[in-house]
Amino acid sequence: MKFTAQQIAELLKGSVEGNPQAEVNGLSKIEEGKPGTLSFLANPKYNEYIYTTKASIVIVNSTFEAESPVEATLIRVADAYKSFASLLEIYNQIVNDKKGIEQPSFVDPSATIGKDVYIGAFAYIGKNSVIGDGVKIYPQCYVGDNVVIKDNTTLFAGCRVYSFCQIGKECNLHAGVIIGADGFGFAPNEQNNYKKVPQIGNVIIEDHVEVGAGTTIDRATLGSTIIRKGVKLDNLIQIAHNVEIGENTVIAAQTGVAGSTKIGKNCMIGGQVGIVGHLSIANGVKIAAQSGIGTSITTEGEIVQGSPAFNISDYKRTYVVFKKLPQLERKINEIEKTQVNKTAE
Amino acid sequence: MKFTAQQIAELLKGSVEGNPQAEVNGLSKIEEGKPGTLSFLANPKYNEYIYTTKASIVIVNSTFEAESPVEATLIRVADAYKSFASLLEIYNQIVNDKKGIEQPSFVDPSATIGKDVYIGAFAYIGKNSVIGDGVKIYPQCYVGDNVVIKDNTTLFAGCRVYSFCQIGKECNLHAGVIIGADGFGFAPNEQNNYKKVPQIGNVIIEDHVEVGAGTTIDRATLGSTIIRKGVKLDNLIQIAHNVEIGENTVIAAQTGVAGSTKIGKNCMIGGQVGIVGHLSIANGVKIAAQSGIGTSITTEGEIVQGSPAFNISDYKRTYVVFKKLPQLERKINEIEKTQVNKTAE
Amino acid sequence: MKFTAQQIAELLKGSVEGNPQAEVNGLSKIEEGKPGTLSFLANPKYNEYIYTTKASIVIVNSTFEAESPVEATLIRVADAYKSFASLLEIYNQIVNDKKGIEQPSFVDPSATIGKDVYIGAFAYIGKNSVIGDGVKIYPQCYVGDNVVIKDNTTLFAGCRVYSFCQIGKECNLHAGVIIGADGFGFAPNEQNNYKKVPQIGNVIIEDHVEVGAGTTIDRATLGSTIIRKGVKLDNLIQIAHNVEIGENTVIAAQTGVAGSTKIGKNCMIGGQVGIVGHLSIANGVKIAAQSGIGTSITTEGEIVQGSPAFNISDYKRTYVVFKKLPQLERKINEIEKTQVNKTAE
Secondary structure, eight states: OOEEHHHHHHHHTOEEESOTTOEESEEOOGGGOOTTEEEEEOSGGGGGGGGTOOOSEEEEETTOOOSSOOOSEEEEESOHHHHHHHHHHHHHHHHTOOOEEOSSOEEOTTOEEOSSOEEOTTOEEOTTOEEOTTOEEOTTOEEOTTOEEOTTOEEOTTOEEOTTOEEOTTOEEOTTOEESOOOOOEEEOTTSSEEEOOOOOEEEEOTTOEEOTTOEEOOOSSSEEEEOTTOEEOTTOEEOTTOEEOTTOEEOTTOEEOTTOEEOTTOEEOTTOEEOTTOEEOTTOEEOTTOEEOSOBOSTTOEEEETTEEEHHHHHHHHHHHHTHHHHHHHHHHHHHHHHHHHHO | OOEEHHHHHHHHTOEEESOTTOEESEEOOGGGOOTTEEEEEOSGGGGGGGGTOOOSEEEEETTOOOSSOOOSEEEEESOHHHHHHHHHHHHHHHHTOOOEEOSSOEEOTTOEEOSSOEEOTTOEEOTTOEEOTTOEEOTTOEEOTTOEEOTTOEEOTTOEEOTTOEEOTTOEEOTTOEESOOOOOEEEOTTSSEEEOOOOOEEEEOTTOEEOTTOEEOOOSSSEEEEOTTOEEOTTOEEOTTOEEOTTOEEOTTOEEOTTOEEOTTOEEOTTOEEOTTOEEOTTOEEOTTOEEOSOBOSTTOEEEETTEEEHHHHHHHHHHHHTHHHHHHHHHHHHHHHHHHHHO | OOEEHHHHHHHHTOEEESOTTOEESEEOOGGGOOTTEEEEEOSGGGGGGGGTOOOSEEEEETTOOOSSOOOSEEEEESOHHHHHHHHHHHHHHHHTOOOEEOSSOEEOTTOEEOSSOEEOTTOEEOTTOEEOTTOEEOTTOEEOTTOEEOTTOEEOTTOEEOTTOEEOTTOEEOTTOEESOOOOOEEEOTTSSEEEOOOOOEEEEOTTOEEOTTOEEOOOSSSEEEEOTTOEEOTTOEEOTTOEEOTTOEEOTTOEEOTTOEEOTTOEEOTTOEEOTTOEEOTTOEEOTTOEEOSOBOSTTOEEEETTEEEHHHHHHHHHHHHTHHHHHHHHHHHHHHHHHHHHO
């Protein structure tokens, strides 16, 4: 897809300065601009690059004043950053604009399929499942029996949604996401080995949730594992059975949350954090990367670090001393020696 | 599927109290009971909920005595918890009762397929592979060449089993499990880059093993990576080449075990633990979550924590002092000052 | 496939001692040798096993002198280890020698497919994608639109490569690898929830790269996430958007690298390491397993440990004192008591 400066300017309600027929078919950062790409300049810190960039078209603020000749065609708009961001979205929509049902795919006759859906080749839709309008199910996805996927949600290639799970509207589930596998529940039996506890609950994901590649969310033993509206999960996260994650909470990659823990709203949880089961985390809590949470956090907005974690300022102060431990030990030994000597005097 | 109180009572050899035609099509916790669901009351702590629950049917102990009117239909049995648990299993079996070969699927003509198997659409069975009786291979699974999968094992959607690997009886491999990818073996060469060491061993998984979603178990360089009878692995675990895990050992999510390490029987290993390669872990060892194991553990039943890990009681005592380090440092400085002053007197 | 001692000796230019018709169809370690397998003896430490091994054929150095009768057929070569290693490679090539296009598969008519490729059943190749000569795409792989995969690269079962990504020559991507899912980028909006930042860059993987099972590499927000020549990534690693990893760097399992971080050449990074975003790691740096990197490392060849990490020798010394903290505290308390007593005298 190629676009001219003229076309882009019309889209953004901007004005062209230079060649209105200049063409682009990609995007670039201004400092790495290549011919045939479109870039933008919003932050004055990057002004210098506009004189050297190879980008064919650059979107600039209407207030921008060039101090030397500029080779690129400029498009002047009220807010260069916002205009560029809206272009990104348009571009993204064009690139991901998939529709129709590719063959071979497997749609059980009892399933209900909405309007304007995309079902990629080798995708599987099980019995009685309901797929909303505008849903995109990329190739090789698995949707089990009795699943509900609401309007405008996208499942990228190779997502798996086990039976009876529910996904809200306008969610993105990236490749390799697994929703509703069995929770990890076993009861020791008389022979000193483990008997599986049947996991017959489900997973409910509300609207506007993003789930990163390879993340796994287990079904509840009974009831539901719940991911509330607006939650954003990064890649390779593990959410165990019966967990609940509150609205707009954000969790970075490779974090694990053990069974039945309830996390509040608007929390920010770093990468590689581990949270023990059956805890409760208050709203607005922030947890530093690699921390281990072994007890509930009841104070809203608390910020913690460490394994086990405690208040982040205390942790940082403590870690400063931790790094000095060898010299601290030497000092103690010297004090002790001096004292012994004095006592012996 | 709907069931009446009468049908369930017959199944459980219990007696109905209330409407024998009350119908349910789902299960719930008593405190969250909804109309049309079945619940149970076993622990007297939850007695209060039976008077307010919206569940249509509740299974109770035959000894239960109501102190106020109960709206739900009751089913009285000798042991409410056991009866409910057995219902869960029956329910689970019904929900997962898949049979037959869906099309399109790919079964190499040289493969041997047992009786009563399920092979989902888009599943792939390679050359000379042997699939036992009652095996369920969900859609989009990959079974390479010369693989053996024994009776009554289930591979959920999108499992991958590389060539020459063997899976025992009555195992569950959840979605996205990868068995037998190459071990991570490279030898530096003259040009200071790495040459791959061919990984031509396999993985052997014995009977009654559970492998959680997204877990990866690498094939041996030579010989076998072995997962013994009754081992339970949670989600997103990494088991490297030539590792051996002893009977009935349980490992929580996101733990990693490096190459050639041998783990004993009946161990319990927490989440996000890292175990270095070429170690040996004794039987019955317990490892706290997020610990790092850098040396072999030779004492049976030892319990450890920390990174690097040591005895858990010692670790906990040490961590108490760690959290006080800033005040400890202040104290040392004061002692030193006092001593210097006294010496100067 | 069966081979006789005679055939193997011809391949290795060695001489047979024993039965030239002895047959093998597998490989084993000498101490675990089974009938019908081929083994080797290179390290004199293992000499004893040659008298008891059940392996049918053993490759030995031409200088080897037996001190007792040996049952196995021997093949004498100049360097037993090298000969065995080259056999492994040949064996591996035979086992993985897949060719042709299995059906059903999905290849968009606009895609360009090279010579001698393998495309497994249920694989998907999107619009305008270019697949080089000798490429192997195992069953159930997903290759999006406008993807380039260069010569002799292998994608094992169920890999996903999102649109616009590029994979170099002679790479191996193991099962479940996900290349090019959206980076984790969200901007808070007025309603205190998050708006997705479109992720429209790509991933570029250069030649001779190995990516382990289940590893995820996110596309750049703008520009490219870059994995340089010869990089080796183990399983379940997370590489975030806009990261760059330098030539021949090796990363062990379950490590995570956050957005926009640049890692140098020839680094060695242990398992379960976490690296914060927007950092720069110098060439040749080594990072111990489970470390957390919160600031850039500018010294080439630096070796670090800890979370947050610092120099590994300092860390080890510090950890020795850490383990003694309870006794150190007791000592301080005693010193203080003595001092108070003396002052009070």
